[in-house]
Ligand SMILES: Nc1ncnc2c1ncn2[C@@H]1O[C@H](COP(=O)(O)OP(=O)(O)O)[C@@H](O)[C@H]1O
């Protein structure tokens with residue numbers, strides 16, 4: 001591979017680094033311009049301390065290659081892996097948006113809660129990605145690849161400004177996680193399944209547990225495992241210490257609480273056994289709100305409310321017309337968070353009905369049965 005000194009911050013003769021986006025446990029992410037395809041990409045540069053470890057890099061590379069097989073509308077694509085000057089980069093699609101962690105923090109600052117419909121929609125999109133990845137088979141052998149994400153957390157759930165939701169970093173943190181066994185707890189202790197926290201082996205049900213942790217946080221506004229230190233959170237994660245009273249206070253729908261509780265069962269055998277099983281229950285809830293497009297519209301309205309500044313900055317970067325076009329179909333009266341909060345309260349939007357979607361379906365069936373009996377008797 002031809003090397004070019006990164007004086008002009010050009011990697012692999014092709015990727016022109018524009019700015020640093022952020023830094024995580026394993027790597028620093030940059031926005032870069034792909035000079036061949038003439039589009040933006042995200043370059044993930046592995047921290048130097050990991051780059052020195054040959055075993056780590058080999059495993060990392062293998063993971064990157066595996067991840068590059070994943071092609072799904074809810075997964076951030078990996079498009080390249082580069083070694084240059086003893087530095088290692090993963091090239092990914094650039095996400096024009098923010099991650100869910102950012103949205104959570106933004107909502108905290110604005111003092112608005114995330115409506116259950118929005119929370120479940122986001123997780124619903126993540127579940128579609130998980131379903132695809134968990135079930136992926138090797139094209140040659142036909143065997144399941146047993147792909148597990150291992151780090152389903154708000155920082156890896158990417159929210160595009162145009163309303164798409166994608167999961168990033170499949171399998172990439174696996175090696176970072178292994179360090180937990182050595183008591184070097186790095187990263188996201190708050191988003192660990194008990195089996196992960198105890199250093200045991202994990203399967204797809206660990207990913208579903210993490211969806212439960214995120215849903216709990218989105219709905220209650222509090223992380224499941226809070227504490228002053230990583231050690232404290234880690235202990236709670238190992239014991240699955242969950243405050244269900246808080247969930248009860250913040251989530252009035254028995255049906256939604258039941259979904260979250262089932263996701264957060266300590267024993268993997270008591271949880272949903274597959275992403276699709278969970279998705280079926282989510283769909284029952286979504287049915288109450290009409291079609292997918294209606295729900296997405298609600299979600300985009302909420303993004304517009306909570307990310308007003310970011311959207312307007314993105315608008316300035318791209319030309320306001322583009323942003324206006326994206327949101328043209330949405331109502332315009334939610335620009336003001338206070339007004340929106342009042343509107344939600346008036347609609348009872350923040351209060352979920354006690355009645356579950358399933359209950360509603362059952363009620364309808366009973367009604368139909370009664371009408372039939374009545375007709376027969378006539
Ligand atoms: N493909 C991408 N496009 C745009 N931003 C990204 C992309 N991948 C990661 N980021 C952002 O870069 C920052 C660091 O990401 P990462 O190293 O994956 O951190 P973490 O360990 O928290 O997942 C985060 O703010 C994340 O939102």
Ligand SMILES: [Mg+2]
Pocket residue numbers: 024155156168169
């Ligand atoms: Mg990440």
